Amino acid sequence: MDLRKNSQSEIAKQARNLGIKIYFNHVVTNTFGYRRINSVELMELSDDGNTTIGNKIKLNCDCLGISGGWTPMVHMHTQSGGKLDFKNDDQVFIPKEIDNDQISIGACNGDFDLETIIDKTVNKINIFLEINNQDYKNTKVECSIEKEKRNIWLLPNKIPLGKTKCFIDFQNDSTAKDIKLALKEGFRSIEHVKRYTTTGMATDQGKLSNMHALGIIADTAGVKMGTLGTTTFRPPFTPLTFGTIVGRNVGKFFEVVRKTSIHDWHVDNKAQFENVGQWKRPWYYPKNGETMHDAVQRESKAARDSAGILDASTLGKIDIQGTDASEFLNRVYTNAWSKLSIGKCRYGLMLNEDGMVYDDGVTTRLAENHYLMTTTTGGAANVLGKLEDYLQTEWPELDVYLTSVTDHYSTASVCGPNSKKIINKIFPELDLSDENFPHMSFKNTKLDNINCRVMRISFTGELSYEINIESKYGKSLWEKCISAGQEFNITPYGTETMHLLRAEKGFIIVGQDTDGTMTPSDLQMDWIVSKKKYDFIGKRSLYRSDTIREDRKQLVGLLTNDPKEILEEGAQIVSDTNTKPIDMLGHVTSSYFSPNLNKSIALAVVRSGKNMKGQKLIIPMENKNINVTVSDTIFLDKENKRLNA
Amino acid sequence: MLNTHYPQITDNKLNDVEISLQEPIxxxxxxxxxxxxxxxxxxxxxxxxxxxxxxxxxxxxxxxxxxxxxxxxxxxxxxxxxxxxxxxxxxxxxxxxxxxxxxSDQWICINLKGSKIYDILSAGCSFNFDQFLKTDGLSTQTIVNHIDVILHNKNTYNINLFVRRSFSEHLCLWLNDSAKFI
The missing domain is CATH 3.30.70.1520 (Heterotetrameric sarcosine oxidase)
Known part of the structure; x- marks a missing residue:
């Protein structure tokens, strides 16, 4: 079928010679079939193309192909800011000449026959490149030229528009009726019609639909084609494979990987790794075919009984300098910082403006106006961004400068009752007495003439030292610690053991025991919120009616009635399984079997949990109910004796 | 005696792209x-x-x-x-x-030399290098293969790329891999 009245083109002649009947001046008015097409209905067009005339002709078929004719590919031109002109003779948009470093030649300029293309190309290139003569001037070619043209944007049909679906955009299923409705409702801008109907917004970016949509809009609005403008022709013009978009980011390049300077040692010592943010962190170090559970039990026991060592290099580190550094920390953290002595460290809790716990870490006062803040591993970049944002937008009056030093320092954390002896072997000249070097303090020292910063801080509840050194020496320092700790059976431990050890002490992990809805009070950490400070981020929100509700979910400890039963993290907690619907009180946030306590322990958030100590609750699981008792969050060494052991 | 360890970045020359570690700096x-x-x-x-x-x-x-x-x-x-x-x-x-x-240990300096260095960078970076490559001494902070970098145009087709130490091995593997396809 061809809606033109005739054609003398070469292809039409060949079709005729082959005995193929061409229905000129006809259009498809209907299709038939269930699940697949089996026939089409044709009708002849009137002279003006506005209606169909004559009898319906039914033709059997198993496929209907549609051609919209040639349309110049103006995408590059419009992408570089060029505008379009409507060429009325050909009913196509062509690039409007622009004073730019580009020319449009060939079909994209609306020239479809070879002779014109060569002729215009030669001329345009001559002008563009300022060439006078070239071999291709006056090239003559003979080719079949299609002269007959006829364009109808919306084919006529006996069936009213509302009763049939004249699809314009085959991907988004928008129809001619949708476009007409948009105009009826007052949309005039082509951009608005596009968005209202979603025409041209599918992955083909209007390749099939835009011209028809523009034509129907022009006809309906009674204006000339193109006067209402065009949308921007966008890539992807030719469909892309996913492979093109992904590029080489496959296999080992699928995800970005961060490694600590000690990574190779961990690999050599058969560590299993855990992804924490983009970091590869040692998870546990299985020995002789140990399961993860066995390895973690062994590592945890060793850390409490003698000595353990953890690669803590991934923690975020921010260097803070400036005369207002103390004031800055006062505003950032919930507790007070002005009176922290030089050489001392303090734990801090950072809130969002909504009063919910955002991050935590230990900050050390290196000098009068110089601090080193540590953040969680996953939160480092966000914390730095947030703090820099506050300095630039909220507190420009503060003289404070932040610099990320996360990668600059490597950190080996040695913990356990023998940690002091190991540190003493590494730094024999350092006075490690409690008087000279108490908990939550640091010392600058040297190892083989290399600067080191030793901090006595603990995330395990054990006597513990963290050694910070420039990363290029990180692996060497680690090996020195392993060597010095050999006689004490120093045991490298990974993040799983670290989680277990801190859970025994009831220390939270932001992001595991918190979920963006926990206030310090919910975490039973009211002690860290200063009542005296004028302000800090999130302070106002802590006194909202909702944040002071007594029945908020609060952090508690859980002990299973069967001490060998380990709860599943994320498991729901209820008090009664008989009432329907079951009232969910909270969920388990952290759960482990503690080899040091020889029982299962868990942390959980439970509604009104603070007042439920000793109360029996139920963890309903798929096959059974597990009975638990609400306990304190600290399971081990409540008196903190081990910190000074 | 403490030894120094730098990320495992092997100097490489492929398809007119020379990649070399510039540490210690x-x-x-x-x-x-x-x-x-x-x-x-x-x-x-x-x-x-x-x-x-x-x-x-x-x-x-x-x-x-x-x-x-x-x-x-x-x-x-x-x-x-x-x-x-x-x-x-x-x-x-x-x-x-x-x-x-x-x-000093926060960033690792990698030198990229050769006429194709911008082809490699462009494979994983949306920054328009048109002006950058024409002007010695220009610098930019951008993202290459999802990794923050600082680029310093030393002179024609010779740039110093600074990347955080922890990302450096991954980025160099990616640069070497990309160099195979230009």
């Missing part, structure tokens, strides 16, 4: 706004810090890259890296003229 982060700060930096380094965005300045021994209106990275090769740092820290940080932070 000292790097110092400078932040400040006051005229005293600029005066002290000038005195210690004999260098005027660039104040135009994405530019750099250099002297016989030092390169200074603009990072933000009050932040610069100075890098240099020096046998005794701490002498310069200590001097700057004493003259600036200690007297509250600004902040001086040693970031």
């Amino acid at each position: 000292s790097k110092i982060n400078l932040r400040g706004k006051s005229k005293e700060f600029f005066a002290k930096v000038g005195k210690v380094l004999s260098l005027i810090l660039p104040n135009e965005a994405n530019t750099s300045s250099f002297s016989e021994n030092f390169n200074a890259i603009w990072l933000s209106p009050d932040e610069w990275m100075v890098y240099f090769k020096n046998d005794d890296e701490k002498v310069i740092f200590n001097k700057l820290y004493s003259e600036i940080s200690k007297v509250n003229y600004g902040s001086v932070t040693d970031i």
Whole structure:
């Protein structure tokens, strides 16, 4: 079928010679079939193309192909800011000449026959490149030229528009009726019609639909084609494979990987790794075919009984300098910082403006106006961004400068009752007495003439030292610690053991025991919120009616009635399984079997949990109910004796 | 004796792209706004810090890259890296003229040379290098293969790329892999 009245083109002649009947001046008015097409209905067009005339002709078929004719590919031109002109003779948009470093030649300029293309190309290139003569001037070619043209944007049909679906955009299923409705409702801008109907917004970016949509809009609005403008022709013009978009980011390049300077040692010592943010962190170090559970039990026991060592290099580190550094920390953290002595460290809790716990870490006062803040591993970049944002937008009056030093320092954390002896072997000249070097303090020292910063801080509840050194020496320092700790059976431990050890002490992990809805009070950490400070981020929100509700979910400890039963993290907690619907009180946030306590322990958030100590609750699981008792969050060494052991 | 370990980055030349590790290089982060700060930096380094965005300045021994209106990275090769740092820290940080932070191990410097280096970078970076490659001394902070980097155009088809140490091995593997396809 061809809606033109005739054609003398070469292809039409060949079709005729082959005995193929061409229905000129006809259009498809209907299709038939269930699940697949089996026939089409044709009708002849009137002279003006506005209606169909004559009898319906039914033709059997198993496929209907549609051609919209040639349309110049103006995408590059419009992408570089060029505008379009409507060429009325050909009913196509062509690039409007622009004073730019580009020319449009060939079909994209609306020239479809070879002779014109060569002729215009030669001329345009001559002008563009300022060439006078070239071999291709006056090239003559003979080719079949299609002269007959006829364009109808919306084919006529006996069936009213509302009763049939004249699809314009085959991907988004928008129809001619949708476009007409948009105009009826007052949309005039082509951009608005596009968005209202979603025409041209599918992955083909209007390749099939835009011209028809523009034509129907022009006809309906009674204006000339193109006067209402065009949308921007966008890539992807030719469909892309996913492979093109992904590029080489496959296999080992699928995800970005961060490694600590000690990574190779961990690999050599058969560590299993855990992804924490983009970091590869040692998870546990299985020995002789140990399961993860066995390895973690062994590592945890060793850390409490003698000595353990953890690669803590991934923690975020921010260097803070400036005369207002103390004031800055006062505003950032919930507790007070002005009176922290030089050489001392303090734990801090950072809130969002909504009063919910955002991050935590230990900050050390290196000098009068110089601090080193540590953040969680996953939160480092966000914390730095947030703090820099506050300095630039909220507190420009503060003289404070932040610099990320996360990668600059490597950190080996040695913990356990023998940690002091190991540190003493590494730094024999350092006075490690409690008087000279108490908990939550640091010392600058040297190892083989290399600067080191030793901090006595603990995330395990054990006597513990963290050694910070420039990363290029990180692996060497680690090996020195392993060597010095050999006689004490120093045991490298990974993040799983670290989680277990801190859970025994009831220390939270932001992001595991918190979920963006926990206030310090919910975490039973009211002690860290200063009542005296004028302000800090999130302070106002802590006194909202909702944040002071007594029945908020609060952090508690859980002990299973069967001490060998380990709860599943994320498991729901209820008090009664008989009432329907079951009232969910909270969920388990952290759960482990503690080899040091020889029982299962868990942390959980439970509604009104603070007042439920000793109360029996139920963890309903798929096959059974597990009975638990609400306990304190600290399971081990409540008196903190081990910190000074 | 403590040994130094740098990321495993093997010098490589492929398809007219030369990738080489440039460590050890000292790097110092400078932040400040006051005229005293600029005066002290000038005195210690004999260098005027660039104040135009994405530019750099250099002297016989030092390169200074603009990072933000009050932040610069100075890098240099020096046998005794701490002498310069200590001097700057004493003259600036200690007297509250600004902040001086040693970031020598925070960033790893990788040199890229060859006519195809921008083809490789463009494979994983949306930055338009048209102007950058034409002007010696320009710098930019951008993202290559999802990784933050600082680029410093030393001269024609010769740039220093600074990447955080933890990302450096991954980025270099990616650069070498990409070099196979240009």
